Amino acid sequence: MELVSCYPLFLLGLLSVSLAYVEPPTNVTLRCHNLHNILEWDYGILLPDIRFKVTIQPYSGSLLVFWVEPQELQLDISSLSDSGNSYYLEVIAVVGENESEPAPRKGITFSYFQDSLTRQKCSLDLPPVNVTTEPYDHVQYRFIHPWLWHHQTLSDNPNPKSRQKKSNDAPTKNQLPQFSYAVLVGSQKKQHYYSCVKPVCEKKIPVDNAQEKHCLNITGEVDRMAVKSTQLYCAMPLMPPEENSYIIYIVIIMLILTTTLLVIVLVYKKKTRASTPFPTSMVCS
Ligand SMILES: *[C@@H]1O[C@H](CO)[C@@H](O)[C@H](O)[C@H]1NC(C)=O
Ligand SMILES: *[C@@H]1O[C@H](CO)[C@@H](O)[C@H](O)[C@H]1NC(C)=O
Ligand SMILES: *[C@@H]1O[C@H](CO)[C@@H](O)[C@H](O)[C@H]1NC(C)=O
Ligand SMILES: *[C@@H]1O[C@H](CO)[C@@H](O)[C@H](O)[C@H]1NC(C)=O
Numbered sequence: 001m002e003l004v005s006c007y008p009l010f011l012l013g014l015l016s017v018s019l020a021y022v023e024p025p026t027n028v029t030l031r032c033h034n035l036h037n038i039l040e041w042d043y044g045i046l047l048p049d050i051r052f053k054v055t056i057q058p059y060s061g062s063l064l065v066f067w068v069e070p071q072e073l074q075l076d077i078s079s080l081s082d083s084g085n086s087y088y089l090e091v092i093a094v095v096g097e098n099e100s101e102p103a104p105r106k107g108i109t110f111s112y113f114q115d116s117l118t119r120q121k122c123s124l125d126l127p128p129v130n131v132t133t134e135p136y137d138h139v140q141y142r143f144i145h146p147w148l149w150h151h152q153t154l155s156d157n158p159n160p161k162s163r164q165k166k167s168n169d170a171p172t173k174n175q176l177p178q179f180s181y182a183v184l185v186g187s188q189k190k191q192h193y194y195s196c197v198k199p200v201c202e203k204k205i206p207v208d209n210a211q212e213k214h215c216l217n218i219t220g221e222v223d224r225m226a227v228k229s230t231q232l233y234c235a236m237p238l239m240p241p242e243e244n245s246y247i248i249y250i251v252i253i254m255l256i257l258t259t260t261l262l263v264i265v266l267v268y269k270k271k272t273r274a275s276t277p278f279p280t281s282m283v284c285s
Pocket of ligand 2: 096097098
C-alpha cells in the first residue's frame, strides 16, 4: 500500500525533471586559422525561447560571456587570437532559467601559441611564395612577411585585442616581429635557417643543379605562432636573361665564322679558277 502511494510522487518528480531538462548543443567545433576564429554548433529542436551562452575563460584574464540567438548557432571569436594567451570555452543552451549541460563535455581549449598545451592549436598560413631560377645553381624566393600579410587581410576588421601584446618581444609601431623560418629544398635533407623583419622576405639560396625542378618547403614561427606552408613552391623553369644573351653571342660568332669561311672559300675558288686557264695560255705561247 505504501509503495502504491509513493508511485505518483515519483512520477511527478520524473516529469518535472524532464520538463526542466535542456538538451546540450551538439557538434561544437572551433575553426581557428589565420587569426580568424569561428565557433559553431548544432542543435536538435529549437524551443521558442532558447538562447545559447558561450563562456570563455582566458588563461590570463577574466571570464567572457557571449549570448547567441538560436538563428545564429555560431560565434566569431577572432578577437581571441592573442598568442600570449590560451582559452577554455563551452557552449550552454538556455531556456528561461534552465540551462543545459555544457558542451562539449570536456570543453574546447585553444591557443595561437605554438608550444601551448591546449588540445587545439591555431596556426597561420605562409603567404604565396615566388621562386625563380638564378644562374650558377641558385634560386631566389620572395614572399610578404607573414605578420604583415595576415594583418593586412584583417585591416577591414580591426582587431585591437590581438594587438595587446604583453611580452617585451612585442612588435612596436614600425617594426615587424621576427619571422624565423626553415627552408627545405626538394628532397635535400639539409634545412636552411633564416629570419626576416622586412616587409618582403627574399633570399638567393644554392641548389643542387642535378635536380630539374627546385621546390621549396618553408615553415616557421612569428610572434610565437606556427607558420605553415599549404603547398610546395617551385622555381619557374625560365631561362635567365644572361643565358639568353650568351646564346645570342654564340650565334653571332658562328655567323661571323661561317661568313669568313665562305669568303675564304670563294677567294680560293676565284684564285684557282684564274690559275686554271694558265696552262692553256702557256700552251698558246
Ligand atoms: C555532427 O557531425 C557529424 C559529422 O560531422 C554528423 O554526421 C552529425 O549528423 C552531426 N550531428 C548533428 C546533430 O548535426
Ligand atoms: C525549468 O523549466 C520549467 C519548465 O519550463 C519551469 O517550470 C521551471 O520553473 C524552470 N526552472 C527554473 C529554475 O527556472
Ligand atoms: C609574385 O609574382 C606575382 C606575379 O609576377 C606578383 O604579382 C607578386 O607581386 C609577386 N610577389 C612577391 C612577393 O614578389
Ligand atoms: C614541409 O616540411 C614539413 C616538415 O619540415 C612537413 O611536415 C610538411 O608536410 C612539408 N610540407 C609539404 C607541403 O610537403
